[in-house]
Amino acid sequence: QVQLVESGGGLVQAGGSLRLSCTASGRTFSSYFMGWFRQAPGKEREFVGGIGWSGASTYYADSVKGRFTISRDNAKNTVYLQLNSLKPEDTAVYYCAAAPSYYGGDYDRNYGYWGQGTQVTVSS
Numbered sequence: 001q002v003q004l005v006e007s008g009g010g011l012v013q014a015g016g017s018l019r020l021s022c023t024a025s026g027r028t029f030s031s032y033f034m035g036w037f038r039q040a041p042g043k044e045r046e047f048v049g050g051i052g053w054s055g056a057s058t059y060y061a062d063s064v065k066g067r068f069t070i071s072r073d074n075a076k077n078t079v080y081l082q083l084n085s086l087k088p089e090d091t092a093v094y095y096c097a098a099a100p101s102y103y104g105g106d107y108d109r110n111y112g113y114w115g116q117g118t119q120v121t122v123s124s
Contacts, residue, residue: 002026002098002113009094009118012086016122020081022096022115030054030074033104035111036081038092038120047106048094051079061106064090086122093117 008020022034035050049060051070058070069082079096097104097111104110 002029002032004096004098004113004115006094006096006115006118009120011121011123014086014088014122014124016086018083018086018120020083020094020096020118020120022079022081024077024079024098026077029077029098031100032098032113033101034070034072034079035097035099035104035106036070036079037095037097037108038090039095039117040089040092043092045095045108047108048081050104050106053102059106083120086120088122088124091120091122093119 003025004022006022036048037045038048039045047061049070051058051072055072067085072079095117096115098113099111
């Protein structure tokens with residue numbers, strides 16, 4: 001069992017930055033592929049990015065590539081999502097998720113554990 005708790009969301013102006021954190025319970029955090037997803041009002045949940053066990057491999061949706069960065073600290077059971085150059089269209093609830101596998105990918109059903117989400121609002 002893994003429990004995930006996100007933090008770091010908030011209101012920011014376009015062009016600004018935020019850093020989201022997701023802290024996991026349990027002793028096997030390093031064995032999970034970690035993903036970030038987001039869901040805007042009236043839209044389906046979409047993959048933002050993911051990171052492999054060691055942190056050496058990262059994956060991003062085209063819409064955020066070059067602006068967002070995922071990292072993880074296995075000693076702290078925490079995964080981060082750095083959001084830079086934010087746009088109003090980045091406004092959404094952001095979720096972290098854990099997949100008990102080497103690679104989770106962009107399909108949300110691959111992820112067995114989800115956090116409660118944190119709101120990111122970008123004003124124009």
